[in-house]
Amino acid sequence: MKPIRLPEPPESPPKGVPDIFEGGVYSVIRRAVIIGNGFPASENQSFGLVRALGLSEKQVLYRVTRPRGGINEWLHWLPVSIHKAVYYIIRQLFGYSRVISRRRGDRLLPLTTENGGSGGLSSILEADVKGIVNMARETYEKDGPLLIVACGRDTISIASSIKKLASDYVFVVQIQHPRSHLNRFDLVITPQHDYYPLTPAAQEQVPKFLRKWITPREPPDSHVVLTVGSLHQVDFAALRSAAITWHDEFAPLPKPLLVVNIGGPTRFCKYGIDLAKQLVASLHNVLVSCGSVRISFSRRTPEKVSNFILKELGSHPKIYIWDGEESNPHMGHLAWADAFVVTADSVSMLSETCSTGKPVYVVGSERCTWKYADFHKTMRERGFVRPFTGLEDISESWSYPPLNDTAEAANRVHEAIAGRGWRLRP
Numbered sequence: 065m066k067p068i069r070l071p072e073p074p075e076s077p078p079k080g081v082p083d084i085f086e087g088g089v090y091s092v093i094r095r096a097v098i099i100g101n102g103f104p105a106s107e108n109q110s111f112g113l114v115r116a117l118g119l120s121e122k123q124v125l126y127r128v129t130r131p132r133g134g135i136n137e138w139l140h141w142l143p144v145s146i147h148k149a150v151y152y153i154i155r156q157l158f159g160y161s162r163v164i165s166r167r168r169g170d171r172l173l174p175l176t177t178e179n180g181g182s183g184g185l186s187s188i189l190e191a192d193v194k195g196i197v198n199m200a201r202e203t204y205e206k207d208g209p210l211l212i213v214a215c216g217r218d219t220i221s222i223a224s225s226i227k228k229l230a231s232d233y234v235f236v237v238q239i240q241h242p243r244s245h246l247n248r249f250d251l252v253i254t255p256q257h258d259y260y261p262l263t264p265a266a267q268e269q270v271p272k273f274l275r276k277w278i279t280p281r282e283p284p285d286s287h288v289v290l291t292v293g294s295l296h297q298v299d300f301a302a303l304r305s306a307a308i309t310w311h312d313e314f315a316p317l318p319k320p321l322l323v324v325n326i327g328g329p330t331r332f333c334k335y336g337i338d339l340a341k342q343l344v345a346s347l348h349n350v351l352v353s354c355g356s357v358r359i360s361f362s363r364r365t366p367e368k369v370s371n372f373i374l375k376e377l378g379s380h381p382k383i384y385i386w387d388g389e390e391s392n393p394h395m396g397h398l399a400w401a402d403a404f405v406v407t408a409d410s411v412s413m414l415s416e417t418c419s420t421g422k423p424v425y426v427v428g429s430e431r432c433t434w435k436y437a438d439f440h441k442t443m444r445e446r447g448f449v450r451p452f453t454g455l456e457d458i459s460e461s462w463s464y465p466p467l468n469d470t471a472e473a474a475n476r477v478h479e480a481i482a483g484r485g486w487r488l489r490p
């Protein structure tokens with residue numbers, strides 16, 4: 065008797081087939097844990113990736129918190145675990161009655177609570193390695209593997225420890241370059257300008273005896289995903305929703321609508337009132353080609369910069385400056401603007417505006433140095449941005465393929481998880 069040859073199973077089971085026929089619940093990632101550091105720019109990247117992966121309704125945020133206030137402002141260069149240990153010793157030495165640890169003039173300032181006190185951090189789950197590892201193990205049989213997404217320097221040790229202790233139960237993605245030992249993570253997602261130190265131009269800027277201390281020291285390997293800018297939550301669905309939400313406020317405005325986003329100086333993009341004067345002069349020059357202008361500041365905008373712009377532009381009939389009190393119009397701006405002017409300091413602001421495919425003009429990029437100068441060079445060469453000179457006709461539109469880093473990174477996460485023998489299923 066000839067043996068009966070059974071047909072090969074289909075490559076993709078039809079919809080509605082139970083998980084047992086798809087490789088079991090143990091191979092399907094249905095949930096995500098985000099390890100945050102309390103900084104919106106970093107946490108927004110993690111939220112954006114999880115959103116792009118379809119797990120935003122099944123995510124939990126844990127946060128690495130540092131002690132705040134007083135002497136703690138001088139200890140932020142320490143690894144977070146050592147910082148907390150030093151803080152504990154200080155409190156043991158001086159008692160728990162909000163002991164003085166810093167002076168401002170003759171005024172004595174108390175320490176704040178470890179979880180941020182009035183900042184609201186105490187309402188967020190503390191990122192405890194042991195607790196997350198136990199949760200991943202204990203819920204594995206019922207809920208399958210766990211996706212861990214972390215971003216920022218303070219999250220590195222937490223995420224890598226979870227990977228080390230629960231590697232069979234988790235898939236760990238670290239956003240932003242962890243500087244060393246990339247094999248501690250399943251996937252690293254980082255902007256390509258983080259590898260600027262390896263370029264000949266960067267090597268010439270660093271004294272030879274210091275080069276071995278500059279990171280990264282090796283080119284990216286196969287489990288490093290390079291992006292142009294930062295990840296974020298701005299996609300077509302988010303813009304469409306914002307267009308509906310902000311319709312009544314923005315639809316009646318005269319066109320073209322120019323949105324101006326002003327950040328604040330950073331270590332590698334230094335500026336002050338000089339850039340504010342340059343920006344104001346350039347805006348005056350382009351007002352004739354604008355129907356309306358909306359200006360907003362960030363949390364990092366120096367008061368002297370915002371005050372100067374309010375004084376110079378606040379009374380102009382075409383210009384509205386967001387006061388920070390009403391609902392944040394940022395998503396409405398992205399959806400309804402015809403063009404943008406953005407200060408050069410914020411990679412995340414530029415990444416979001418360039419995801420719209422609309423004209424983006426940058427002011428102050430010539431003040432940026434090191435890898436941030438390289439970032440701006442890439443953005444210009446790829447046609448995402450143009451310098452803001454004040455000679456522009458805002459009514460003349462131009463476009464480019466929208467910057468799509470978040471979706472492209474999500475595709476790489478899918479591929480890497482598949483290589484592990486798992487898959488994502490929202």
